[in-house]
Amino acid sequence: MNRHQHWENVHTDKPADQVSWFAPHLEVSLRFIDKLALPTSASIIDIGAGQSTLPDDLLTRGYRNLTLLDISPAALQATRHRLGARVHSIQFITADITSATLPQAQFDLWHDRAVFHFLTAPGDRAEYRQRLQQSLKPGGHLILATFGPQGPTRCSNLDVLRYDAPTLQRELGSPFRLIEPATQLHQTPSGATQQFLYCHFQFNAPTP
């Protein structure tokens, strides 16, 4: 089954609050975002947004320039439905991040929780990095959450890569400066514990 079909099935077969990565609020992400204190006009993209409640919490904080990208149309449709009238200030992009067309130097913040770690092929990670570097503004921020070194080796029946902060730094390369790492023990809806690594990086665009 291809990647697109896999995720479309996940988002149509299981209630959003029953998937292993569900959290009522993305607390660590929100802690990092609150610390950044970006203006409410900041341009924020969430990669592999799924049906997470991050946009709800960002709208409540006043952010109004939000973009949600996901490979699954069903996931984005469910989010549209959940947000109701609040949805008007959100841009939706249905795309695979390894082939998405994104605007140049557009975003102040790129957020990804639990997507990058599914990219086990080096070529896919290179495509991801290319889009990240092209569409973040110079000086922009990256909040990247993956499974940590003690996290699971599979998720949603797919292999994942686990990272510590130095490995993630090496993966992203010198244009990204690690500002702060944090680990979190995530409780899944079925009661298991998964170690996540969250890293805040700042982007210093390479000089051409």
Ligand SMILES: C[S@@+](CC[C@H](N)C(=O)[O-])C[C@H]1O[C@@H](n2cnc3c(N)ncnc32)[C@H](O)[C@@H]1O
């Ligand atoms: C583990 S879920 C995480 C969802 C959300 N970020 C969260 O924290 O609740 C992974 C999400 O990424 C999406 N996804 C997986 N691979 C993707 C890809 N290559 N490009 C875009 N989205 C992808 C899936 O549809 C799913 O919504």
